[in-house]
Amino acid sequence: MSAGHGFLHRPGDSPVHRLAPQVKIVAAVVAVLCVVATPREAFWAFGAYLLALAAVWAVARVPVRWFAARSVIEAPFVLLALLLPVTGGGGRVDLLGLSVSAEGTMAGWNILVKGTLGLLTSLTLAATTAPQDLLLGLQRLRTPSVLITIATLMLRYAEVIVGEAKRMRVARISRGDDPRFLWQLGATARGVGSLFIRSYERGERVHLAMVSRGWTGRMPDAAGAGGAEGAAPVEPRRSAPALVVEQLAYAYPDGHQALFGVNLRVERGERVAVLGPNGAGKTTFALHLNGVLGGGSGRVEVAGLPVEKAHLKEIRRRVGVVFQDPDDQLFLPTARQDVAFGPANFGLRGAELDERVARALAAVGMADFADRSPLHLSGGQRRRVALATVLACDPEILVLDEPSANLEPVARRELAEVLLGLDRTMLMVTHDLPYALQLCPRSVLIDGGVVVADGPTRELLADTGLLARHRLELPFGFHLG
């Protein structure tokens, strides 16, 4: 499901929908400026503007009632416009049997007609242009990139809220609730409360995914400044293992202890599956590997470099985390921009950046989709682009959280082929035991926040007693020969 088509956008394939977004933006801005500059007494001109808008709606096949429903946001201005004739000063005239201020009436009319036409013009633009295309249009009009990025983040957050609201509505209706009934107002109010909590949590995950690709809250500018903080690149110790974790313990801010002392050593080039039941602490562990989570006790070292604040830039360059939900990782108007986000944060610019992005997209077989909006891609395609966003940072260690979740069999196999073709150290958190067997010669089993088993994947999976003790099970019909 695409969360992008929400309250304001009405998808279609009319000539208005197909018009280049930058043309529509310029036309809308010019129209609003004309409306604002029109003398308030030029009644015929306002009539002409309305007719022109109605013609656009007819071509775009958007019904008038669609606009009427959305014009409620104008209500406060309408109220003000209606009050002005009563409260205005100066000479009074008779209007429909009421004595009203002549100047106040004209001022109210001015606000009402220009506000309404301005709003209808903006709604027409929003109705016929997908949010991502609006951003693309702004970009083509050479709007400063900082403004576009801010607009993008606002849009992403709006999508997060709309998406969560849709999911919660479906879940409630499927349990027999009908939000139209007045007596369910209490439940609706509670729903709105939990909507904001859920949106906050999802927004937090989007933020975590950005942080793990070097985002520090500052836009990288074209000259190469900005981006991730930290010291100058530190040379990795060639002799050191890829990863050393010692006695890693961590409690979340609410006091919930998720890790109780994890120990692990991974050599360069190893591919290791991280298995375990729900709530075992696998994701919490993975988020420590590039310092997205920290502040607990114990030690994490990547190629001999401790995961500490002073080295975060370097650590995040070396350890790429691909999150479980690709929607947490993708937030820019095109796949190409999303893939460029990480390497740009790490200081790459120009031809070098373009080349890195093209290589990452080609590695996951998505080169032809570079200029598509990630929100218009299928689940499997999004997962591949999400992987490309991390590959573009050229990490030494790739950490994947549930890479095969929600993938159809063909997409799952294709992703396995992509991953097997990558020559780097890999940690894969997964519940998909056959996938672990296919991709990772070694597995560690985490339960209760500690490593309870570590060995060749085939041996671990053949130990039915071990699997049963930790709520793991091979799929029906799957046997280890």
Ligand SMILES: Nc1ncnc2c1ncn2[C@@H]1O[C@H](COP(=O)(O)OP(=O)(O)OP(=O)(O)O)[C@@H](O)[C@H]1O
């Ligand atoms: N933000 C949070 N605040 C408090 N507790 C949390 C938070 N995130 C996770 N936990 C708790 O920490 C424990 C470990 O969670 P984690 O997500 O690491 O498990 P997991 O092994 O990845 O589980 P799953 O297989 O279900 O994804 C769980 O008990 C979970 O409820």
